[in-house]
Amino acid sequence: MKSIMAGLLALAVSVPAAFAGEISDRAAEAEKLLQSGDGAGALEKFSSAQEALWQAMPLGVLNVKQVDTASGFGIYSERANHIYKPGEKIVLYMEPVGYGYGKDGLGNSMIALSVDITVVSAAGETLGTMEKVGRVQIASRSHNRELFFKLDLSLDGLPAGKYRCDFVMHDENSSKTAPFSTDIEIAG
Template identity: 90%
Template sequence: MQMKSIMAVLMALAISTPCAFAGEIGDRAAEAEKLLQSGDGAGALDKFRSAEEAFWQAMPLAVQNVKQVDTASGFGIYSERANHTYKPGEKIVLYMEPIGYGYGSDGLGNSMIALSVDITVVSAAGETLGTSEKVGRVQVASRSHNRELFFKLDLSLDGLPPGKYRCDFLMHDENSNKTAPFTTDIEIAG
């Protein structure tokens, strides 16, 4: 390949590749790759984790893997409910995995994760039936910046007549101003 062709390919790649490798996150990841290539696996992992930390802090709060469950006892450890239909007064249990949250301090040398959730119940016709703030809260103290966190929310929607409903949630990160909306549908059997 001629030098002009090589330069043209490199220019095309530089123009077509968005700033994916630019900035602090990309720099740290590149350093991790160099350390790995030199045989320093532990150093590479530390540098890669610092890239992950920078990425985590830059990303918005989001809620993944929202499931209606029968039980939930840990991250990825849940029994998904067969349907979204409930008897009047039956407890609704949600499992979710928040990402992008911040870390505070508990004053004892631990990082503190603190999240809360608000709910708005909407009828099938689109009418807002009510909103409640902080229907659930999770607070976790840890020596490290945990990324695998699950949030189990037990809901009681007593008083809803039979019908289909949409539950709109807003998660709040109490260590930042980040929020994340998410939604799930339920039905109260007649």
């Protein structure tokens, strides 16, 4: 029994190292191909290194912005401040990374993410939690990595004051989750 446990522990410890070796090996092969003049081959090999990195990394949420508009990846108009009138819609732009890919049964890869929110007062009191306030589901023939998630929030009923919004993004194709936060203020 001890040898089985030791073997499992060794396997658990070696998995991240195996991914790291695989990633760097593929990137080194890409560099060699590029130096030999095979740009297309280098790009394909580098893409395979990026795929291995993507699979090994945790889910993350980058570039969280409060915006006026968002229409595509990197295409948004950042809001001048985080102060809202009572009942005004709050729009967030974010770029998730490290999510998994499922299948849709039609030959497409499927990206599926959802977001929960917890609103916290300036005094640190949890005022409420809502699950799946936003969800994105995209079918693609490719493993898209330039994905933006636009979240429209309505926090009607909050009195004037400052708040922290704590979010948890869920990858519906894996058990990966990613927390992130942003501050808002409701004007009096």
